[in-house]
Amino acid sequence: MRPPQRVALVIGVIASSYLIFSILFSIDEHYRVIYEKDTLAKATTKKQSATKWVNRKKVLIFAATTFFGMDIIKxxxxxxxxxxxxxCEISTSRSDADRADAILFHNADYSQMQLPKKRNPKQPYxxxxxxxxxxxxFRPGKNVINWTMTPRRDADIWYPYGHLEKLDHKNEVDYEEIWNMKSSTLPPATWLASNCFAKNRRTELVKELEGKGLKIDRWGRCGKTHPTCFGVEKQGYPCVQELVRPYKFYISIENTNCIDYVTEKFYETLYSRMAVPIVLAREYYQKLGIPDDSYIAIDDFENLEDLAAEVNKIANDKQLYLKYHKWRETYRVIPEHHDSTGFCELCRRLQLPIETSKSYEDVNGWHTNGMxxxxxxxxYLR
Known part of the structure; x- marks a missing residue:
């Protein structure tokens, strides 16, 4: 190779190397900046979070009643x-009533006799x-109660039986595992209930649905006694989870149809039983932000024959059935006792300045009117 050509080649190699190095350096610098920004953001968030909680005052809740006869304790x-x-602490000692940050009453155990003789205007009831x-x-009279703590979304403290939360990432779902846990020999659906005379006629509806062609195994006081799972009407019992899992559907009709009243029977069906709930009316679940494709609503159908036929069709089609579990990729079930709601939210609220000038003139009317x-x-039962 001639000297001029050798020089040109060397220059070309150097230039190419410099270009590649520049590109790599630029990419590295780009991601370094992103990493540093992300790290700074996380550090800032942690700092803000730490600042948010570092000087929090201690709060005390005085439980003026029991919870169905059981002491309300930490x-x-x-x-x-x-x-x-x-x-945050809870006390049942009367000696703590005066210094408490709030007075708590469980409605079913409420009586006027439990009210402190002299009311502290800084303590919310x-x-x-x-x-x-x-x-x-609701038992309290006019202008006694400052805050409500119920499953209603517009309560002062939201205390649901559970709720669904949208994930910020896609979750991995083992659809084969879900399908394989379902029995091909059991009826498609099951139902556990202890209140057989509910005001919304759910027992009649279930019986009518059976008559229209949907096979349902009924357990508890409204069905048959299970040989090993005693107290089967208790929705939270571990044996109930094992009992329900082999079924594809669970009859999740509440004992009353009321706004935001969706109990653990629905959330446990999604969360631990891995089944598809059959509910009475879609609107109650839509208002709570529950994905439409996570349950079947009876009132979507003109008649029970169509409903029974659709459920049987889905039960016998793997792909159709698993579509009702797709929500698991983008949502997760939050149980009743959780840091974001109920007593935990009450504790956080009591960290803030207390406003007790607001009270419920008719707390029972708020609870019942139009609900x-x-x-x-x-x-469906004419």
């Missing part, structure tokens, strides 16, 4: 409150209930 009620650990408005009235519709099933 264990069982504050166990999941990670964000307020060390800041909180009424707590998880019961359906159709089954239980329930018990006639939804009537069109």
């Amino acid at each position: 264990k069982g009620f504050l166990d999941e409150c990670n964000s307020t650990k060390g800041f 909180i009424l707590w209930s998880l019961e359906s408005p159709a089954n239980d009235h 329930c519709n018990q006639s939804i099933a009537d069109k």
Whole structure:
């Protein structure tokens, strides 16, 4: 090779190397900047979070009533409150009533006799209930209660039986595992219930649905006794989870049809039983932000024959059935006892300046007026 050509080649190699190095350096610098920004953002978030909690005052809740006869204490009620650990306590001692940051009443155990003789205007009076408005009235009189703590989304403290949360990433779902846990010999659906005379006529509806061609195994007081799972009507029992899992569908009709009243029977069906709930009316679940394709609503159908035929069709088609589990990729079920709601949210709220000038003139009216519709099933039972 001639000298001029050799020089040109060397220059070309150097130039190419420099170009490649520049590109690589540019890419590296680009991602370094992104990494540093991300790290700074995370550090800032952590700093803000730490600042948010570092000087929090300790709060004390005085439980003026029991919870269906059981003492309301830290264990069982504050166990999941990670964000307020060390800041929030519950006391049942009357000696703590005067210094407490709030007075809590469970509605079913409420009586006027439990009211402190002299009211501290800085203490909010909180009424707590998880019961359906159709089954239980609110007992306190005019302007006694400052805050409500119920499953209603517009309650002062939201205390649902559970809820669904949208994920910020796609979740891996083992569809084969879900399908393989379902039995091909059992009926498509099952139902566990202890209230056989519900105001919304759900027992009649289930029986009518059976008559239209949907096979349902019924357990509890409204069905048959299970040989090993005693107390099967208790929705939270581990044996109930094992009992329901082999079924593809679970009859998840509440005992009353009321706004935001969706109980653990629905959330446990999604979460631990890995089945598809069959509910009465879609609107109650849509209002709670629950994905439409996670359940089947009876009121989507003109008649029970069409509903039974559709459920049987889905039960016998693997692809159709698994579509009702696609929501698991983008949502997760949050249980009743969780750091984001209920007692944990109450603890956080009590960290803030208290406003007690607001009170409920008619707390029972707020609880019941326009909240329930018990006639939804009537069109199917004429």
